[in-house]
Amino acid sequence: MKHGVLVPSPPAPSGGRAAEQACLALLDASTSLHRLLQTTAFLLKSGLQSNPLVLTKFVAAASSLHALHLAHSLLFSPHVSTSLYDTFLFNTLIRSHAHSHLPLAADNCRAFSYFSSMLHAGLLPNKFTFPFLLKACSRLHNAGNVGFQVHASAIKFGFGANLFVQNSLIHFYSAAAGSPDSALKLFDRMPQSNPVTWSAMIGGYVRSGSSDKAVALFREMQSRAIPPDEVTIILSLAACADLGALELVRWLWSYVNRKNIPKVLSLCNAVLDALAKCGDIDGAMALFEQMPVRSIVSWTTVIDGLAMHSRGEEAIKLFELMKCAGIVPDSVAFISILTACAHAGMVNEGCHYFSSMTADFSIEPQIEHYGCMVDLFSRVGMLERGLDFVKKMPMEPSPMIWRMLIGACRVHGRLELGERIAKDLLDKDPMHHSNYVVLSNFYALKRQWDKKWETRRAMSEHGIRKVPGCSLVELDGEIYEFIAGDESHLHYMGVYEMLEEISLKIKLAGYVPVMEEVLLDIDEEDKEDALHWHSEKLAVAFVLLKTPPRTPIKIVKNLRVCADCHAAFKCISNVYDREIVVRDTNRFHRFKGGACSCKDFW
DNA sequence: TTAGGGTTAG
Numbered sequence: 001m002k003h004g005v006l007v008p009s010p011p012a013p014s015g016g017r018a019a020e021q022a023c024l025a026l027l028d029a030s031t032s033l034h035r036l037l038q039t040t041a042f043l044l045k046s047g048l049q050s051n052p053l054v055l056t057k058f059v060a061a062a063s064s065l066h067a068l069h070l071a072h073s074l075l076f077s078p079h080v081s082t083s084l085y086d087t088f089l090f091n092t093l094i095r096s097h098a099h100s101h102l103p104l105a106a107d108n109c110r111a112f113s114y115f116s117s118m119l120h121a122g123l124l125p126n127k128f129t130f131p132f133l134l135k136a137c138s139r140l141h142n143a144g145n146v147g148f149q150v151h152a153s154a155i156k157f158g159f160g161a162n163l164f165v166q167n168s169l170i171h172f173y174s175a176a177a178g179s180p181d182s183a184l185k186l187f188d189r190m191p192q193s194n195p196v197t198w199s200a201m202i203g204g205y206v207r208s209g210s211s212d213k214a215v216a217l218f219r220e221m222q223s224r225a226i227p228p229d230e231v232t233i234i235l236s237l238a239a240c241a242d243l244g245a246l247e248l249v250r251w252l253w254s255y256v257n258r259k260n261i262p263k264v265l266s267l268c269n270a271v272l273d274a275l276a277k278c279g280d281i282d283g284a285m286a287l288f289e290q291m292p293v294r295s296i297v298s299w300t301t302v303i304d305g306l307a308m309h310s311r312g313e314e315a316i317k318l319f320e321l322m323k324c325a326g327i328v329p330d331s332v333a334f335i336s337i338l339t340a341c342a343h344a345g346m347v348n349e350g351c352h353y354f355s356s357m358t359a360d361f362s363i364e365p366q367i368e369h370y371g372c373m374v375d376l377f378s379r380v381g382m383l384e385r386g387l388d389f390v391k392k393m394p395m396e397p398s399p400m401i402w403r404m405l406i407g408a409c410r411v412h413g414r415l416e417l418g419e420r421i422a423k424d425l426l427d428k429d430p431m432h433h434s435n436y437v438v439l440s441n442f443y444a445l446k447r448q449w450d451k452k453w454e455t456r457r458a459m460s461e462h463g464i465r466k467v468p469g470c471s472l473v474e475l476d477g478e479i480y481e482f483i484a485g486d487e488s489h490l491h492y493m494g495v496y497e498m499l500e501e502i503s504l505k506i507k508l509a510g511y512v513p514v515m516e517e518v519l520l521d522i523d524e525e526d527k528e529d530a531l532h533w534h535s536e537k538l539a540v541a542f543v544l545l546k547t548p549p550r551t552p553i554k555i556v557k558n559l560r561v562c563a564d565c566h567a568a569f570k571c572i573s574n575v576y577d578r579e580i581v582v583r584d585t586n587r588f589h590r591f592k593g594g595a596c597s598c599k600d601f602w
Numbered sequence: 603t604t605a606g607g608g609t610t611a612g
Contacts, residue, residue, distance in 0.1 A: 060603085091603065128604045135605085167605040175606090199606040231607050238608080269608040300609045332610045339611065371611035404612055560612080586612055 019046035020054055027057045033065055040074065049074065052086040059089070063096035071096070072110075082121050090118040091128050098135035111136030112146060115153075130154045131168035138176030147172050167196045174204020180213070195229040202235045206242065212479065214239035215248065227259070230267045237270040244556030244583050245474050246278035269297050276305025279554055279581045279588060296327050304336040309588045310597050312344025319353075331363050338372035342379060343587055345601050350376040367393075371401050378408030379601055383417065399429045406438050407560075410445070418442050426455075433464045471535035472556040473543055482538040498541040502572060511571040514564035536565050536582060544576060552579040560584050570594050 023043050030036040039061075048054045055075060062071040071093070074080070097111040115133055118125065130150060137146045151160075151169055159165045166186065174183035180201070187193075187201055198221050205214035218236040221228060228236070233252055240249045253271055256263060268291055275284035288294070288302045299322040306315035319337045323329065329337075334357050341350030354373055357363045370393050377386035386405055390397050402425045409418025422439040429435055436459035443452035459466075469484035536557050543553045561569075561584055569580050574594035582589045590597035 056603085088603075095603065126604090131604050162604095164605050169605095171606060194605095196606045201606090203606060229606095234607050264608095266608045271608095273609065295608090297609045302609095304609065335610050342611080366611095368611045373611090375611060398611090400612060407612075584612090 016046075019048060020051060022046075023048050023051075023054050024057055027054070027061045030061045030065075033067055036061055036065055036067065036070065040070065043074075049077075049080045050082075050084045052084055052089045055085070056089045056092045059092045059096055063092075063100065066100070068096055068100055076117075082117075085118075085121060085123070087118065087123050087126055087129065090114055090123065091126070091132055094129065094136055095132040098132050098139075109137060109140050109146060112150075115150075125153070125157050125159070127159055127162050127164060130159055130162075130165045134168045134172040134176075138172055143172075144177040144179065147177055161191070163192060163194065163197075166190055167194075167200055170197055171200040171204070174201055175207050178208055180204040180208050180210065193226070195227070195232050198226065198228070199232045199235055202232060202239065206235055206238045209242075211239035211242035215243065215245065215479075228261075230256075230261050230264055233261060234267055234270040237267075237274040241270075241274040241277040243472055243474075243479055244278050244554065245479060246275075246280055246554065247474055247477050249274045249278050249280075251477070265291075265293055265295055265298070269295070269301055272298060272301045272305070276301065276308065277583070279583060281305050281309045281311070281588075294325075296322075296330060296333060299325075299327060300333045300336050303333065303340060307336060307340035307343050308583075308586065309590070310343050310599070310601070312340045312346050312349070315340030315344075316346075316349060329361060329363075331366060331369075334363065334365075335368050335372060338369060338376065342372055342376035343598075343601065345380050345599075347376060347380055347382070367395055367398055367401070370395075371398070371404065374401050375404050378404050381408070381412045383408060383412065383414055399425060399432060399435070403434065403438065410438075410441065411563075415442055415446055419446070430462060431464065433459070433466055436464065437466055467558070469535040470558045471539040473539045473554065475543065475546060480539070480542065482535040482542065484535040484538075485533040486535075494545055495538060495541045498545045499537065502537075502541060502544070502568075502576075505575050506568060506571040509571055509575050511568060514562075514567055534562060534565050536561060537568065540569065540572060540580065544572075544578070550577060552581065554581045554583075556583045558585065561589060566596065566600075570596055 023039065023046060026039040026042060030039045039058075043049065043054065043058070058074065059068075059071045062068055075093070076082075093114050094111045097114070111133060115125070115129070130153070133150050134147060137143055137150060140146055147169075150172075154160050154162075154165050154169070170183045170187055173186065174180040183201060183204055187197065190197065198217065202214045202217050205211065205217065214236065218228070218232070218239070221232070233256060237249060237252055240246075240252065249271070255261070256267065261267070268287065272284045272288060275281070275287065284302055284305050288298060291298060299318065303315045303318050303322075306312075306318065315337060319329070319333070319340075322333070334353065337353050338350055341347070341353065350373065354365065354369065357365055357369065370389065373389055374386045377383070377389060383405065386408070390401060390405070402421055406418050406422050406425065409415070409421065419439070419442040422435070422442055426435045426439050436455055440452045440455040440459075443449070443455060471482045473480050473482075536555055539555045540553055543551070547553075561582055566589065569582065569589070569591045571594065572578065573580050573591035580591040582591070588597065
């Protein structure tokens, strides 16, 4: 211009600068669908339908109003030219789909097709494109395949080594695609990493049920002096909660205090949950009392913790206090309080809360709430009422609900009813291992060995295997695993001798083995032998052997404790003067002085 | 405009 050369100005966005500014202001103010529609009319009238800046803002506004379909129809209507669109616009579009909660058909990944359109329009992706794309794809059923394509694309466009992109990929493989091992391959090759990288790996392991590997990674992080941040701690706490690693939870909490890691609410909630799930419900309550700010998650976590520990009265007290504190219970909070009632056998209270849900809070009960009610009736032996409840459910009862009823039939000796439900369930859901196990157990209880073996045969024909019982104990910060009947463990040295001693001592104290639990057609003497092999018994013998007198014994088990172990532990707690705490699949049994905190309520 | 996160029936 200086020299009088006429520089061609870039093609002016249609509509002109003033209209553009006016439209942007209108979009800022479009806080309702109605206003957004008015803005759309203005936008079209001013000829701004190909202005990328305006359109980007439009997408963002539509996204926050859950009206992405409007953005789509505006952007891709036939009379709009895409030649002026830019990468930013497509990124926003992809990101909006990553964060939207639109129901998604398996084969319909809008975000991915936007990516294709973007390339088709001759636009290059940038470093923001791939994290957004991966997040959007993680919602797909066939996420693995699509993610692989995104990964290849990222490499092709030169973003394969970008830390943000790699972290997204780690998260994608380990969490969305459910394949932490593929994530690990990438992780091992990464030249650089940050706490986000490690968190993505740790979180992936927790999600896929490999909490032991998650803890191992956290330890590796420590040994390499990579400082974790609060998210890494939250995820490691979740792993500890899963494993029942109380010592590690306490260590993590002291680490947070030592290193001045910000005690954000979500971190405190994670500690509450981990303490409760590791057996220290009193510690969780104490921390809860100290928390300056509590969300509904904090309340729900503690109520759920109390439920696990059979402390129904306290759970109810807390639920009422929560309401007084002005917190409106949500659907999850009701699951917790109903669970608390079920675990403590509080039928009337449970019924009260179930009807209060709809009457006072307009929350429609979901299948989980019905599940709690069925559990509530079943546990106390009101099986007819439980069945009646199932029949009145407005939705199809889930296999889990049937299994609760079946479990109760077994505990309450309702063999015919239990067998009938178990048979129906197996017909409906022939791919679940426990459906075979429970049915074969009813046959065994009825001494119908042929039918029992027939069921087991059908199970193996389907290629389904029984999940072995497994118990974990934490000793000096190490986790020891015991698998039912497994002799391979080094620490078994002396464990079997210990079992013999225990067996002798508790029999003298009046313990009678519960033979029904073995459920094998072998002679009585062998049966009693087989009982010793339950993983929780091995674990108890191990801890009795390795720890000084009176040290409490804490066990985490992957299945329900069997009636025989339950009876034996009551006796052991008395004879050896030890507190034994067993965390079942979902609750705690605290054996002390010959009794259990569950009051024999299963 | 980038990445990782807390409560949920057995």
